[in-house]
Amino acid sequence: MSSLNLTLRVWRQKGANGEGKFVDYQLSDVSTDSSFLEMMDLLNNQLESKGEEPVAFDHDCREGICGACSMFINGQPHGPERGTTACQLHMRSFQDGDTIVIEPWRARPFPVIKDLVVDRSAFDRIIAAGGYVSAKTGSAPDANAIPIPKPDADEAMDAATCIGCGACVAACKNASAMLFVSAKVSQFALLPQGRVERAARVRNMVEKMDAEGFGNCTNTGACEAECPKEISLANIARLNREWLRSNFVLG
Amino acid sequence: MVLDSKAPQGAIEKSWDEHRFNLKLVNPANKRKYTVIVVGTGLAGASAAATLAELGYHVKSFCIQDSPRRAHSIAAQGGVNAAKNYPNDGDSVHRLFYDTVKGGDYRAREANVYRLAQVSNNIIDQCVAQGVPFAREYSGMLANRSFGGAQVSRTFYAKGQTGQQLLLGAYSALMRQVHEGRVELYPRTEMLDVVVEDGKARGIVTRNVVTGKIESHAGHAVCLATGGYSNVFFLSTNAMACNVTAAYRAYKRGAYFANPCYTQIHPTCIPVAGEHQSKLTLMSESLRNDGRVWVPKEIGDQRHPSSIPESERDYYLERRYPSFGNLVPRDVASRAAKAACDEGRGVGASGLAVYLDFADAIKRDSRAAIEARYGNLFHMYAKITGEDPYSTPMRIFPAPHYTMGGLWVDYNLQSTIPGLFVLGEANFSDHGANRLGASALMQGLADGYFVIPYTIGPYLDGLARENDMAINPNGSAFKTSEQEATARINKMLNINGSQTVDDFHKKLGRIMWDNCGMSRNAEGLKKAIDTIPKLREEFWNDVSVTGTPGEFNQVLERAGRVADFLEFGELMCRDALTREESCGGHFREEHQTEENEARRDDENFTHAAAWEYKGDDNEPTRHKEALEFKYVKLTQRSYK
Numbered sequence: 001m002s003s004l005n006l007t008l009r010v011w012r013q014k015g016a017n018g019e020g021k022f023v024d025y026q027l028s029d030v031s032t033d034s035s036f037l038e039m040m041d042l043l044n045n046q047l048e049s050k051g052e053e054p055v056a057f058d059h060d061c062r063e064g065i066c067g068a069c070s071m072f073i074n075g076q077p078h079g080p081e082r083g084t085t086a087c088q089l090h091m092r093s094f095q096d097g098d099t100i101v102i103e104p105w106r107a108r109p110f111p112v113i114k115d116l117v118v119d120r121s122a123f124d125r126i127i128a129a130g131g132y133v134s135a136k137t138g139s140a141p142d143a144n145a146i147p148i149p150k151p152d153a154d155e156a157m158d159a160a161t162c163i164g165c166g167a168c169v170a171a172c173k174n175a176s177a178m179l180f181v182s183a184k185v186s187q188f189a190l191l192p193q194g195r196v197e198r199a200a201r202v203r204n205m206v207e208k209m210d211a212e213g214f215g216n217c218t219n220t221g222a223c224e225a226e227c228p229k230e231i232s233l234a235n236i237a238r239l240n241r242e243w244l245r246s247n248f249v250l251g
Numbered sequence: 252m253v254l255d256s257k258a259p260q261g262a263i264e265k266s267w268d269e270h271r272f273n274l275k276l277v278n279p280a281n282k283r284k285y286t287v288i289v290v291g292t293g294l295a296g297a298s299a300a301a302t303l304a305e306l307g308y309h310v311k312s313f314c315i316q317d318s319p320r321r322a323h324s325i326a327a328q329g330g331v332n333a334a335k336n337y338p339n340d341g342d343s344v345h346r347l348f349y350d351t352v353k354g355g356d357y358r359a360r361e362a363n364v365y366r367l368a369q370v371s372n373n374i375i376d377q378c379v380a381q382g383v384p385f386a387r388e389y390s391g392m393l394a395n396r397s398f399g400g401a402q403v404s405r406t407f408y409a410k411g412q413t414g415q416q417l418l419l420g421a422y423s424a425l426m427r428q429v430h431e432g433r434v435e436l437y438p439r440t441e442m443l444d445v446v447v448e449d450g451k452a453r454g455i456v457t458r459n460v461v462t463g464k465i466e467s468h469a470g471h472a473v474c475l476a477t478g479g480y481s482n483v484f485f486l487s488t489n490a491m492a493c494n495v496t497a498a499y500r501a502y503k504r505g506a507y508f509a510n511p512c513y514t515q516i517h518p519t520c521i522p523v524a525g526e527h528q529s530k531l532t533l534m535s536e537s538l539r540n541d542g543r544v545w546v547p548k549e550i551g552d553q554r555h556p557s558s559i560p561e562s563e564r565d566y567y568l569e570r571r572y573p574s575f576g577n578l579v580p581r582d583v584a585s586r587a588a589k590a591a592c593d594e595g596r597g598v599g600a601s602g603l604a605v606y607l608d609f610a611d612a613i614k615r616d617s618r619a620a621i622e623a624r625y626g627n628l629f630h631m632y633a634k635i636t637g638e639d640p641y642s643t644p645m646r647i648f649p650a651p652h653y654t655m656g657g658l659w660v661d662y663n664l665q666s667t668i669p670g671l672f673v674l675g676e677a678n679f680s681d682h683g684a685n686r687l688g689a690s691a692l693m694q695g696l697a698d699g700y701f702v703i704p705y706t707i708g709p710y711l712d713g714l715a716r717e718n719d720m721a722i723n724p725n726g727s728a729f730k731t732s733e734q735e736a737t738a739r740i741n742k743m744l745n746i747n748g749s750q751t752v753d754d755f756h757k758k759l760g761r762i763m764w765d766n767c768g769m770s771r772n773a774e775g776l777k778k779a780i781d782t783i784p785k786l787r788e789e790f791w792n793d794v795s796v797t798g799t800p801g802e803f804n805q806v807l808e809r810a811g812r813v814a815d816f817l818e819f820g821e822l823m824c825r826d827a828l829t830r831e832e833s834c835g836g837h838f839r840e841e842h843q844t845e846e847n848e849a850r851r852d853d854e855n856f857t858h859a860a861a862w863e864y865k866g867d868d869n870e871p872t873r874h875k876e877a878l879e880f881k882y883v884k885l886t887q888r889s890y891k
């Protein structure tokens with residue numbers, strides 16, 4: 001194990017309406033075994049010891065599955081490693097003497113709450129608009145009543161691994177939420193249980209996505225490149241197909 | 252107070268059906284008149300909120316995360332048990348019931364466990380109907396795998412992300428009800444108190460963590476689904492925000508806390524790497540299906556694992572437990588790992604680790620097959636340790652993971668405060684002294700989807716019959732709770748001490764791990780009971796809580812939770828000290844067999860211990876609920 005001396009350039013912003021700015025901090029003796037968030041803990045512990053306010057950031061499970069962490073690190077959502085959330089990024093990816101720039105997600109539908117914390121409740125509202133199968137508790141047939149081809153189930157699972165972190169939006173020059181929406185639409189479009197409501201689902205989710213102020217997709221592919229769960233761009237193609245299809249079904 | 256479990260008498264196979272028939276129903280047109288508060292949006296909370304709303308109740312749902320989808324159930328990896336017997340390998344409701352009671356070392360309530368086994372099958376049906384993409388065979392049928400403590404294959408899974416998929420299913424059902432207007436959602440909201448009026452739970456006091464506003468919410472009933480308290484150890488596999496506050500505040504308002512010393516130390520976690528460590532990461536128990544656990548035979552053997560020949564390795568689980576082998580229950584596997592390390596045969600830089608080796612499985616089934624089963628776990632391991640588990644054995648060590656103890660509830664999931672119901676990990680009822688793998692997801696969803704929707708009915712119906720329907724968030728009990736919560740916050744902010752909240756949390760964690768961890772003895776527990784109050788006093792005199800109350804203030808949030816852990820830890824030690832036996836995850840060094848297995852004392856301890864709060868300056872009172880075993884015979888648990 002070795003250790004690093006770093007300069008952190010961190011976005012500090014008091015509240016939603018406050019003006020933000022970058023503040024530089026020097027941090028020494030950072031273990032290369034520590035995670036990026038543990039490095040932030042070290043900084044915050046030092047600030048708190050001095051009675052200064054620590055840097056606010058969202059985090060919870062620290063194993064890459066809850067989707068809470070949301071840092072833009074050196075110009076990339078979740079930092080430099082592919083398929084990795086900030087909490088799973090380890091300091092061995094950095095060099096001694098590095099300057100690391102840390103910002104919140106920047107997208108109009110994700111307003112800053114404080115420092116690196118943003119409000120992603122727009123994603124919840126998109127799910128509420130249709131991201132479900134309307135199966136009331138107790139109404140289900142036996143689980144093996146409808147066989148599902150393994151490739152379909154596997155593909156649905158790949159789409160369903162989305163953690164809702166918002167990196168796709170943060171990476172996109174249009175702040176588009178198409179990868180997020182398409183992952184949910186795909187999961188259900190691939191499964192027989194989801195097909196009953198597919199037309200209304202895609203229509204309602206896309207309308208909500210637009211209403212929340214997310215931009216459109218221009219096939220840049222930054223979302224796929226930055227997605228910590230490596231959700232495929234093919235889902236956006238499927239979303240477009242589902243949306244077109246809904247026009248024939250719903251008129 | 253006599254603890255009446257309200258468990259139905261009569262044949263256990265019929266008792267849930269008969270109980271349901273006897274429960275008073277609430278007329279569909281009347282359900283909308285009731286407001287039910289559900290705190291927590293994990294598997295238990297989200298499934299309860301969604302299902303109660305589907306039935307027509309008005310539901311208010313609270314969580315501390317920014318979205319209900321991020322509750323810690325999301326991180327559960329391995330799977331969910333059900334007695335479907337799809338593999339035709341001899342499973343049945345009775346066998347799942349039997350395995351769970353035995354796995355819990357005969358310290359769970361039989362009737363609850365039987366019901367859990369019965370509804371397990373409905374859970375799988377429900378989740379598939381919601382579009383949960385469980386793993387499947389090429390036939391299109393659902394796949395199963397094995398977990399510890401069972402000799403049948405009854406675990407349903409979605410890669411190593413089963414908790415995520417089940418939670419997203421429950422979350423989507425919840426969001427559907429939000430869309431329908433039947434659930435009001437309160438994310439980024441922390442519960443600070445339960446409000447009890449005229450002996451009934453009438454609502455909660457919360458803090459909006461974005462604005463800092465203290466608010467009262469009134470309801471006809473309150474359901475706590477606020478998870479477990481493993482973070483009392485500081486280092487655990489729980490998410491950073493997991494805490495005991497909601498349950499502990501309920502305890503201080505009169506809900507009994509049962510078996511707080513029953514904690515599960517999970518055998519397969521990534522070992523501690525250094526002082527910077529903020530949490531520990533679990534490697535799913537499912538890995539023990541294919542991984543073989545070993546340490547070098549020689550003490551202090553520092554060679555690289557690949558240089559240690561087969562004949563110089565000790566596959567100690569296979570040696571000690573030939574019939575269950577690597578799939579012994581968690582408590583047994585954890586103690587065996589500790590024993591190997593205590594002997595000086597641990598591996599890695601700290602000597603506090605054992606190997607979990609996949610070389611044989613890769614040789615047998617191919618690397619691709621192993622990758623398909625555990626790809627995301629291997630990926631996670633490689634990220635954290637910088638080592639490749641396909642070529643070098645994983646290093647693992649036990650870590651706090653789950654808490655079987657929790658608020659005492661009766662068969663209807665009602666606590667000792669009328670109108671306060673407790674669901675999922677937050678209650679104590681189904682796992683006894685040790686939980687089997689893949690049973691937490693089962694219990695959370697059973698409570699939320701299939702138990703509380705029925706068992707809350709009679710209480711609510713009773714309110715109407717007693718003409719007691721008025722709820723008022725401006726009542727005096729709410730005002731008192733609000734004032735107390737505000738005063739506590741202001742007190743913490745005005746200390747301006749020199750130590751951080753984490754400094755105190757780490758100190759407490761060390762005390763708990765050393766004295767109330769994987770093995771316990773009277774001397775250590777007494778020392779902890781003596782030390783914790785001193786640490787608590789130090790906290791209230793020297794903690795540094797920065798910022799102000801009326802803003803987004805993560806230090807303040809953590810300070811409140813650590814303050815409660817500093818009281819709760821003492822209760823845990825007290826419970827561990829008074830339970831003069833070993834059972835499941837509770838291992839008292841004074842009570843072990845010659846082969847170092849847990850030795851129960853059935854004559855004196857076949858009961859659940861439920862603690863009653865008696866004021867800050869008084870010792871709590873220990874009550875007993877006797878456990879009767881009519882269907883499972885108590886024996887020395889053997890996995891040989």
